[in-house]
Amino acid sequence: MSYGQSYRSLLEPEPRRDGMYLLNGQKIPLEDLEPAYLPPSNDDPGSNRTPEPPEPAPSALDERLYDELCKGVYECPICTDPISLDNQMWSCKDCHHIYHFPCAREWALKRKGSLAARTWRWPCPTCKRLQTGGDAMTPACWCGRWRHHHVEVIGNSCGRKCTGYNTCESPGAKCERFCQKLCHPGPCEPVVCVPSCILVRFPHFKTGKKPVRKNVHQTPQPPPRARALRYGPSRRELDLAAMRYRAQMEREAAADARRAERRARAERQADSDALEDGETCSAILMLCILAAIETGMWYWIKHHVERWLSPLQYIEFTDHTRGTEFSAGIVVGCIILTLIKGAVAFCAFYHVGKCIVYHLGLPRMSFERFLVRALMLLATVACFIDFPVAYLAGPGILWIAQMGPSCQGFDTRVKLDGIYGDSPAASQISLYEPTHSISNQTPAPHTPTLDTFTLTKKGVEKHAKFTPEPFTTYHRLSGAYSPSSPLLIDFDLHHHSWRILTPSTSSHPSTLFKNGTWTEPTKSNPHAYFPELDLQATNLYFYGKNCVYQPFVTVFRTEGMSEVEVKEQSERVWEGKSEGNVVMRTASFGRGQKGLEVCGRRGEYEVLGERRRGLEEDVVVPLGLLAVTRRQMKMDGKLKGIAGGGRIECSCWVGRWVGVGMNYWSWSLDMLQSR
Structure with a gap:
């Protein structure tokens, strides 16, 4: 249906079988119609119009297409062969012509080279509207949500609601509609505009033509309100209204951008206030202290493991200071130094996390900020447990690896x-x-x-x-x-x-x-x-x-x-x-x-x-x-x-009091003695 026909359907009353007339979606008796809206009579000499045959409603197109498909008389516009219900089909969303899917795919692949190959767009064979796709085309139902082999209803329909989305052409209006019909060929249900839509207030906005008044010599002048309703503003006024609307949208978008920028600036200022003067230097100093402690403790672990794995190379240590060294490692290393190192690590990684968040400009409540905090926490926990685990379990694990190939x-x-x-x-x-x-x-x-x-x-x-x-x-x-x-x-x-x-x-x-x-x-x-x-x-x-x-x-x-x-x-x-x-x-x-x-x-x-x-x-x-x-x-x-x-205890078994409270690590210590 053309824009002119749509416009006439809004201005001219439509007769019904019950003797009522449908005008602008309302039922009005014949006696209540104004003279300007009375239907013309062919016997009236003042009427210079020729009656036009009624045009089918938009919903009749899908019924006609489906009826022709069922009868097998619908022909593919490309190959001119009939299309049956069990064939794979493709339909243009603009002109609603139906094609064999292989024919449409071949058409698209042949014309993708002549057009912009990077956009993968090609013209419809009938209406020449550009379509997207090409070699990625797949046969699907009418609504396009289900593949052809998932279709449960004959006629290329999936049997579910179409839910096609339509909007009106009025700039700035919020008129929309989701099609409630089952998966179907042809156009979806028309949009029902809201009362504030410009197309409802000024119906001739689509065509830009003023309506032809019927029986002018018998019709009095309509009141100003009716005239405004029938004729509406000029094209210039509508263009100005559209320009004002676009300007308002741009102002709102700019205001939103400014608010977001102010919010980010405020968060950055809050992070800057939280980052005290000299905190970066404090973080670097803490990291240096932590590195020095870690170096000393791992040097201790290295010699501890070497002496326990090779007692023949450290005979004096094994005979005299083995027990003292182990007891000192438990008290000094695993308890005192671990607590000191853990406190230093907590302070260091806390300040490092704040510096990273500030210099990278990470927004609050973001995943990146949470990830930085989580990494700092994991590093702190690792500094707490690395020495006890390596000192107590390291010799036992390495002893197994050392004795593995001995037999x-x-x-x-x-x-x-x-x-x-x-x-x-x-x-x-x-x-x-x-x-x-x-x-x-x-x-x-x-x-x-x-x-x-x-x-x-x-x-x-x-x-x-x-x-x-x-x-x-x-x-x-x-x-x-x-x-x-x-x-x-x-x-x-x-x-x-x-x-x-x-x-x-x-x-x-x-x-x-x-x-x-x-x-x-x-x-x-x-x-x-x-x-x-x-x-x-x-x-x-x-x-x-x-x-x-x-x-x-x-x-x-x-x-x-x-x-x-x-x-x-x-x-x-x-x-x-x-x-x-x-x-x-x-x-x-x-x-x-x-x-x-x-x-x-x-x-x-x-x-x-x-x-x-x-x-x-x-x-x-x-x-x-x-x-x-x-x-x-x-x-x-x-x-x-x-x-x-x-289990056997040697005469030189070190730290017997340790074995009472540390049964969890006894297996690693027993490996350094014979049974």
Whole structure:
């Protein structure tokens, strides 16, 4: 419907079947109409108008389009083929012509190059109005909210409300309407203007034409109000009104911008007032003090971890100041210095946050300002907890990483603290092969085998006087390689002698199978040499002195090596990897109830003419010496087992009062001692 037709529908009365006339949306009887509004008569000679046929309402267009689609007579303007209801369609929102979707897409892609390619706009084939899209076009329903494959109602309709948004053409009016019809082709419902709209007050504003008065010679002059209603202001007056409205909108926008600027200036001034003179310098000074404290404390942690992980490189510290250093770290470092550093960090990061907010100009109640405050709070909390966590948990975590590869390449384990870990320096030890990977360092549940040995002490009491005869008082390691091949290994710790016997029976007395000695280890030469076996055991002196040294014993073969090479390998700094001639080494994986273990290699050996696989007797001798030495330490009171817990306290165990109140960190501290 054209603007002129819309204008005539507003000025001319429309007859109804009930004898009433519809004028400007109101029902008026024929006798109440003014002469100017009376419908013209064809018999009236004064009438020079030709009656026009009524034009269909806008709502009839969608019904006509849908009816033609249902009948299959609507043709695509591009390909001229009929469009059926099951085809994918595209409709122009301006002229409401319907096309096959592939035809419209091909049309758009062909013309996107000739137009501005960056805007992706192309003309409608019928009305030439520019459309957006192109290669991003997708088939959808009439309202465009649902894809074609989601359409639940035939005829390209989704079956939901259209909710199309329409506004009138009056500048500044708030006339709007959301279409309430179901998803449909054609135009949406027309806009119903509010009474204050200029199109309601001056209907001919759309066309700019004055209405033709009917029967002028019979119609008196309308009153001034009716004339103003029918004719309205001139085009110049309307243009001036539009200009005044735009100027008012610009003034309001400028006022809003000024208010926002004043608000931002006030917030910035408030931040500037809160940022006192010299506060930036104070923040820098606080950060420097905090950096100095952090540097000193982390330097302390570095040396603390190194001394606890490598006790053989810091023997004087381990023997004398280990406990004092740990207690001082708890009291001074974890409590006093942490509180001081936390207070300095709080002040420093508080001032730093204020400076960042001020210099960046972050507005209040903004996400950026909240993010800055949150980062400052996290930095303060990190400064509170970094030293206690690193000081208490750092050695334990790094101990696990250090001991991890120590048993790689060894297929046999021996637990010197009991089979089930419930008895430190147990009287019974057993060999087992871990089923887990070597790198995992997690032993499998123990299964007793033939390689099981029992420790006993023979001879006079330990408080008796020293006797020059060997094996007056000795430790016996009794076991069996097979049901028919039991062995007895005796160790005299005072005379540094060992012997291997066959047990006596009712028909055969006990016989000597092999015997030998080992050199006495001293502080200057802490290693022990077994000349009859060509084996060297490193750090055996410290092994019997303090339990913190026990995980660092290595036994290797000296066959074919010179004295210089043996000395060089014995004094080499401990590391996780082993040389090829190493046959056995100790390790302590620390966490939980795991104690001291020995890692060895099984091999083929011969006993009484029978070939078997296991630890050879020359390897069992240093293994037994390690077991009986640890057993003797327990008898001398150097190892104290805690009932039910399986944890061992060394004679040099530091800060026993700390273990009572810090059970949470006990596992990390236990890793630095053997069980």
